[in-house]
Amino acid sequence: MEAAELRRAYDALLAEIEAGGFAPPPPGQWRAEQVAAHVVAxxxxxxxxxxxxxxxxxxxxxxxxxxxxxxxDAIIAECGGLPGLADRLRESSERVSGVIGRLGVHGETLVHTLIRDGFALRVDEPLPWGRVLDLHGRLHLPTHTDQLRALRA
Structure with missing residues (x-):
């Protein structure tokens, strides 16, 4: 994944966070603040x-x-709510986007990857690290962007 593509995925997520107007989630789902805190973490x-x-x-x-x-919830408290989370996410997203260009051949390094979505195990195997970052930009961030859109009242 190119840094510009990843930046666009983060920008879409940040735009949803900044638009606000979120309703409480259905039972068992995350609030908007928890979605943002998860991405920061x-x-x-x-x-x-x-x-x-x-x-x-x-x-x-x-x-x-x-x-x-x-x-x-600890991250939410530390950031002081959604506006602080947006600021922290803006900073962390810049850093993540910045390391993409530094990977080079290291993007092929196998990293044992375990990804859970709630209680469902999605990935449990070694993956090239560049592929994991690609999945983050192409799947993970858009999924949470859509999740935030669904919470808008």
Whole structure:
């Protein structure tokens, strides 16, 4: 994935967050603030993993720790709500978009990847790290953008 493509996916997500007007979610689903906090937390995990890959260190990417409501609620409190989350996401998205260009041949580095969506296991296998970042931009971010659109009253 090119940095410009990833930037567009983040910009679409940020536009939804900034548009506001979110209704409470259906039971069992995340509030808009929790969606934004999840992406912020996931960005930090992507950055830690990418730095390890660039340094040649073995690493695993397990997103399951970034999904739990108490952790998300702590990030929300730390950021002071949706406007602060948007600011933090803008900063983390710039950093994630920036590392794409640094990957080069390291994008082929296999990283054991475990991705959960709620309680469903989506991925549990080694993947080239560039592919994981591609999935983030092409699937993960648009999924959460759509999730936010659905929460708009």
């Amino acid at each position: 996931n960005d930090e995990l992507l950055l830690r993993t990418t730095e390890a890959v660039l340094a040649g260190s073995p690493w695993v990417y397990y997103n399951h720790n970034e999904l739990h409501n108490p952790q998300l």
